[in-house]
Each structure stands twice: as C-alpha cells, then as structure tokens.
Amino acid sequence: MKRIGILTGGGDAPGLNAVIRAAVRTAIYEYQCKVFGIQDGYDGFLMEGGIIPLGIEEVRGILARGGTILGAANRGNPFARKMLKRGKEVTVDVSAEIVKKIKRQKLDALLVLGGDGTLHIAHELCQKGVPIIGVPKTIDNDIGGTEVSFGFDTALNVATAALDRLQTTAESHHRVMVVELMGRDAGFIALNAGISGGADVILIPEIPFQFEKILAKIHERAKRGRKFSIIAVSEGAKPKDGAQIFSRKGDEIYVPRLGGVGQVVADYIEKQGFESRVTVLGHVQRGGTPTAFDRVLATRYGSAAVRLAAQGKSDCMVALNGGMITSVSLAQATARPKRIQLTDDAVIAARNIGIALGD
Ligand code: F6P
Numbered sequence: 001m002k003r004i005g006i007l008t009g010g011g012d013a014p015g016l017n018a019v020i021r022a023a024v025r026t027a028i029y030e031y032q033c034k035v036f037g038i039q040d041g042y043d044g045f046l047m048e049g050g051i052i053p054l055g056i057e058e059v060r061g062i063l064a065r066g067g068t069i070l071g072a073a074n075r076g077n078p079f080a081r082k083m084l085k086r087g088k089e090v091t092v093d094v095s096a097e098i099v100k101k102i103k104r105q106k107l108d109a110l111l112v113l114g115g116d117g118t119l120h121i122a123h124e125l126c127q128k129g130v131p132i133i134g135v136p137k138t139i140d141n142d143i144g145g146t147e148v149s150f151g152f153d154t155a156l157n158v159a160t161a162a163l164d165r166l167q168t169t170a171e172s173h174h175r176v177m178v179v180e181l182m183g184r185d186a187g188f189i190a191l192n193a194g195i196s197g198g199a200d201v202i203l204i205p206e207i208p209f210q211f212e213k214i215l216a217k218i219h220e221r222a223k224r225g226r227k228f229s230i231i232a233v234s235e236g237a238k239p240k241d242g243a244q245i246f247s248r249k250g251d252e253i254y255v256p257r258l259g260g261v262g263q264v265v266a267d268y269i270e271k272q273g274f275e276s277r278v279t280v281l282g283h284v285q286r287g288g289t290p291t292a293f294d295r296v297l298a299t300r301y302g303s304a305a306v307r308l309a310a311q312g313k314s315d316c317m318v319a320l321n322g323g324m325i326t327s328v329s330l331a332q333a334t335a336r337p338k339r340i341q342l343t344d345d346a347v348i349a350a351r352n353i354g355i356a357l358g359d
Pocket of ligand 1: 011074115138139140182183184235257258286
C-alpha cells in the first residue's frame with residue numbers, strides 16, 4: 001500500500017477530523033504511505049484542485065475540532081449527479097469519471113467516512129473496482145452492522161445538556177417544555193437524551209404516538225404536584241393516525257426536511273390548558289468539539305480502517321461490536337438501516353421508570 005485517499009461525505013458529524021488525523025498518522029507512521037484528502041465528498045474527484053496531500057502537519061491540532069477539514073457535500077451522488085446543461089438541470093452518471101480519476105491518482109485504497117447514503121455509493125463504486133473501506137459516521141446512529149457510529153455520543157451529550165437546562169426553567173415556570181431533536185427515522189438521540197436528561201415523555205419515529213397518552217402523563221404529574229413536564233421528541237416522530245411533519249418539501253436538489261413535530265405537540269398541549277414552549281435543537285447537535293468517547297472511537301476507527309486497507313481488504317466498513325473494533329461488509333452495513341426495537345432494554349427501562357413513550 002503506497003497511496004490512500006480519504007473523503008468525508010454527507011452531513012458533518014463531530015469526530016470526522018479525529019478519524020482523518022488517526023488515518024493519516026497510522027498511514028504515515030506505520031505504513032510510510034502517502035495520503036490524499038478528497039474535498040467536498042465525491043465532488044472532489046471532479047473539481048480542479050479537489051485532491052490535496054495530507055501529511056502530519058496538515059492534521060496537526062484537529063483532534064478536538066468539529067466539522068471536517070475536507071469539506072462535506074450531501075448532494076454529490078456520482079451515480080445521479082445534478083448538473084446544469086444548457087440552462088436545464090439534468091441528472092448525469094459521472095461514476096466512470098471518478099473511477100478513472102482514482103486509477104489515475106493510483107490510490108490503493110479510499111477511506112470513505114459517511115452515513116447511509118455515502119456508504120451505499122461506496123458499495124456501488126466497489127462493484128466498479130474501487131477499493132474502499134467505510135467508516136460509519138452519523139449523529140443519528142442509524143447505520144447497520146455497528147453498535148455505534150462516531151458523532152452520536154457528542155450529539156447525545158449536547159441534547160442531554162439542553163434537557164438539563166430546560167428542566168430548571170420548566171420547573172420555575174410550571175411549563176411543559178418540548179424539545180425537538182434530530183435523528184431522521186431513528187430515535188436514538190431522543191430516546192437516550194430523554195433518559196439521561198430526565199424527560200417525562202419521549203416520542204420516537206419507531207413508536208407512533210397518541211396525543212391523549214402525552215396528555216395523560218402531564219395530568220398524572222400535575223396530580224402529584226409536578227406542574228411541569230419535559231417532552232423529548234424526535235424530528236421523525238409521527239402521530240399514530242398521521243404522518244411525519246416536514247418543514248420543507250423535497251425537490252430536484254434537496255431531500256425533504258423534517259421539522260415541526262415539536263410545535264404540533266406543544267400546540268396540542270397548550271389547547272389542553274398547559275402552558276408550553278418549544279426548543280428545536282437543530283444543527284447545534286452536529287457542531288462543535290467531539291466528546292472524549294467520540295475522539296477515542298474516531299481514532300480507533302481511523303486507525304483500523306488503514307490497517308484493513310493495508311491487508312488489501314475492500315468493500316467493507318469498520319464497526320464496533322461488543323466493544324471491539326470489527327469489520328462488516330458494506331453490503332451488510334447498508335442492507336437495512338438500524339432502528340430502535342421495542343424489545344431494546346433502553347425502551348424497557350424507559351417504560352419501567354415511568355417515562356411515557358406515547359403509545
Ligand atoms: O443525518 C444527520 C442529520 O443531522 C439528521 O439528523 C437531520 O435530519 C439531517 O441530517 C439534517 O440535514 P441537513 O444538514 O441537510 O439539514
């Protein structure tokens with residue numbers, strides 16, 4: 001192994017830079033290998049100057065920095081790239097061009113740090129002969145084949161800190177505080193932050209909720225003299241007889257954007273006579289410095305990804321299973337996104353301690 005490339009695809013997540021740093025250092029110190037950074041996801045292969053050398057100097061001081069020094073793009077699917085041709089938007093397959101660029105660049109391996117979408121693309125590129133090792137990245141923690149993706153722990157800590165702060169103001173003002181958290185179709189952030197932040201109600205996409213069940217919990221608390229409640233709601237949560245709520249419809253360029261369920265829940269509660277406020281935590285959950293857990297996990301992932309590349313492995317992803325770093329095939333990792341199961345012990349524990357899950 002003489003030359004490897006690294007790219008970061010999709011939205012950013014805390015720990016991306018820590019993975020890049022670990023991979024570069026492992027590649028150079030252990031394998032005397034040259035490393036190249038591909039800027040703005042797969043787009044970097046198509047851009048003038050999109051491929052840059054990464055040495056020890058380039059990754060100095062980035063361990064604790066959020067975002068990605070390589071830039072990210074979550075619209076750059078090379079198999080269906082949106083382009084303007086004679087003023088009209090068209091979808092073009094530019095994957096062959098990318099494969100050619102990787103060959104010309106003589107990359108022995110490409111490390112792809114990404115979520116579901118980016119890793120799907122990676123798997124398809126592998127079928128075209130590109131040697132790829134995936135690294136699971138997302139705050140949503142919804143990638144299959146691994147217990148945890150890096151970024152999740154940081155988002156969870158940010159969300160927990162927000163719930164802690166909302167507790168005190170909710171109690172002072174006798175209000176119901178609703179906090180809307182990220183996670184798309186997976187409720188890992190809301191469930192875990194709800195448990196660690198002492199929420200009274202947790203609403204997640206995997207468990208369609210009934211408004212009356214939320215109200216029942218608020219009433220039950222009020223009867224005990226607890227005149228405030230905290231509701232952690234995942235952006236993808238939906239009422240039993242309704243649909244997910246979007247703040248923006250999808251179009252040729254953007255995927256639909258979830259958002260607004262927190263307000264819907266708060267409006268209902270206010271109508272029942274309980275003063276409510278909504279906090280939408282949004283991208284605060286994705287930004288800033290990674291937690292110690294994420295820095296360590298990112299370092300273990302980055303280093304393991306290079307070791308796999310050095311063994312000539314491809315079409316696989318580093319993963320954490322039983323606390324150990326393992327590898328799974330990209331086909332397995334992308335076959336089915338990970339979701340909360342009703343039998344998960346976190347769900348059972350939440351119910352056991354009296355948290356209402358809306359069902
Ligand atoms: O997948 C990560 C995530 O942060 C989701 O939790 C959220 O729904 C989405 O990305 C937001 O994407 P964007 O940054 O494109 O608005």
